[in-house]
Amino acid sequence: MFILFDHIFLIILRNLLLKKIKIVSRSSHLARVQAYKVGAKIQNIYPTMDIEYCSKKSEGDINPNQSISSGEVTGLFTHNISNAICNGEYDIGVHSWKDVPLKPSKNSTIFGTIDRGDMRDMLFIKKKSIDDLKKxxxxxxxxxxxxxxxxxIILRDLLPFEKAKLSFHDIRGNIETRLKKLNESNLDGLIIAKTAIDRLLSNQYNKDDHDSSSKIKKYIDDFKWMVLPLSCFPTAPGQGAIGVEANNTNHEVIEIINKINxxxxxxxxxxxxxxxNIYGGGCHQKIGVSNWTVNDLELESIQGITDEGLSLNSYKIMSKKKENRINSKRSNAFPSNDNEKKLFxxxxxxxxNVIKELRNSIVYISRKNVLRGTPHIDDSNIVWTSGLKTWKAAAQKGYWVNGTSDSFGESVDFDIDSLSGKTSKKVKLTHLENESTEMDIVPTYKLIFSDKKLSIEERTHFYWMSSFAFDCITEKYPEIKNKIHGCGPGKTYDHILKSIKNPDKVSKYLSIEDWESNFDS
Structure with a gap:
């Protein structure tokens, strides 16, 4: 009892003694915003803590012409701050974690992080470049x-240009500088980390940064934008995450970081x-690695090429439960061939005419056939697709697509509030029978069930492309509800689970191809 009291007393005493900490970051607007975010987390737990925010130029800031792609240097944007932490000049260093080497220094460590921002990359293109679709x-x-x-590898299929080649030009500087350079140049576009834009357009800045945020917003209004999906465009490890660094001997500060981690x-x-790091690590690598969660799924996407020329291309569910399989032959599954996939x-x-009148809305393209006849979609709208195949089909028809739900369903947060401006409602282009609690429905086709005789009584595994297909088939063959079912990770899964009421009999897959790969030929 007395030992416990003494321990609590020591913690309280230590917190009282450590009344002030110094947080250091780079001097850019983005770096300061990230430092404020870390400080806010600390003050939520230690409301009386006095925080002094400091800035320090990195080697990359001092030598802006130094190449980051040669592989000859590491920690170009972090070493100066890490050295200052080691020397005891500051208590906490705040970094964009993607810039930090695996080991910041001999005497300091990234001990924690806070909530991650949007990991995805995004592309800005000048509106006048979009006007010339034959570039x-x-x-x-x-x-x-x-x-x-x-x-x-990826971008041509996502853009509404016929056969445009891509050329790349190096750029350095903070986010405002990069947008300004694009605006004043003869070039067409810029790829940038989305979380940087989100944070710079947030309200987490001091008065000195307000003008910078206004300028960034003005630049963005002159560009078209698209958010690149992690499934095919994984990012730098740590992108969107903030690394919180401390001296290895500063145990009081380490304890504070642990509290907010x-x-x-x-x-x-x-x-x-x-x-x-398996492939060598560093900014010079042509490799993206992203791990993230959607609902209860842990996902991993890897894309790139190693220094030795080994191509990497992987997108998978890391946390997939072991499927309950009685028979594993493809012939025991439904659908087992292309003909069986054609149920409607x-x-x-x-x-x-309804689509043409839409303004300031998010227009959700549920599948490629909803764009039959190539209906006009006003430029005030944001175009979002259900998945990557639908995106590519829309781009081939000349539509500028802003992003995709990546087959995770319409209820997943698009995370575009900082970009969507006056956009208010969501409108889904889909079939007449579709229902949505998230969006207004604009029907562009009616599904007609073929009602042909299906030899499915002996099948053991089923994959469903939609809730409507599941309902139609199980109404006719109710006995198959006791079999093993698979579907995408969106609302179809929720619907089937609600009907079957047994999570062991329903599994999520990234696509029908992902499901098919689980069976022997």
Whole structure:
């Protein structure tokens, strides 16, 4: 009893004695915002703590012409701050964690992190470049070897340009400087970390930074933007996360960092960095590694090429439960061939006039056939797709797509509030029978069930592309509800689980191809 009291008393005494801490970051607007975020987390737990915010130029700030892609230097944006932490000049160093080497220094460590921002990259393109859909070359600012390499593989299919080649140009400077350079240049676009834009447009800044945020908003209003999906465009390990550094001997500060640490984010970033480290690590690598969660799924996406020329291309569920499989042959599954996938015919509904009148809305493209006839979508709207296949189909028709739910359903947070401006409502282009609690429905076709005889009584495993398909088939063959079911991770899963009421009989997959890969041929 007395030992416990003494321990509590020592903690209280230590907190009283440590009344002030000094937090240091780089001097940019973004770095200061990140420092304020860490400080706010600390003051939530230690409300009487006095925090002094300081800034220090990094080697990368001092030598802006030094290449970050050569692989000859590490910690270009962090070493100066790490050295100051080691020397005891400051208590806490705040970094964009993607810039921090696996080991900041011999005498300091990243002991924690806070909530992660949006991990995704985004592309800005000048509106006048969009007007010329027959451009032969798109010139894009980025200094990242990873962004250049993945863009060459992925970006053409996401853009509404016919056969544009991509050319890349190095760029340095803070976010405002980069947007200004794009605006004043003859180039077309810029790839940048989305979380930087989100944080700079937030209200977490002091009065001196307000003008900078206003300028950034003005630049963005002159550009088209798209948010690049993690499934095919993974980012630098640690992107969107803030690394909180302390001297290894400063135990009081380490305890404070432990109190604010988001352990789940911390572990994921550690995993990303260790994964990249297998291939050598560093900014010069042409490799993206992203780990994240959607609902209860832990996901990993890897894309790139090693120094030895080994191509990396992986997107998978890390936390997938072991499927309850009685028979594993493909012939025991439904659908087992392309013909069995064609359960419905579709009767077109002309809603082009309704779509044409939409303004300041998020227009959700549920599948590629909803764009039959290429209806006009006003530029005041944001175009969002259900998945990557639908995005590519829309881009081929000439639509500028802003982003995708990446097959996780319409209820997943799009996380675009900082970009969407006056956008208010969401409108879903889909079939007449569809229901949504998230969006207004604009029907563009009617589903007609073929009602043909299906030989499915002996099948053991089923995959469903939609809730409507599940309902139609199980109404006719109710006995199959006791079999093993798979579907995408969106609202179809929720619907099937509600009907079957047994989570052991329903599994989530990234796609039907992901499901099919679990069976023997």
């Amino acid at each position: 032969e070359t798109l010139s894009i600012f980025t200094s990242s070897p990873r962004r250049k390499y993945i863009s060459e 988001n352990k789940n984010v911390f572990q994921m970033v550690q995993h990303e960095k260790s994964k990249l 015919s579709r009767k077109h509904i002309d809603s082009s």
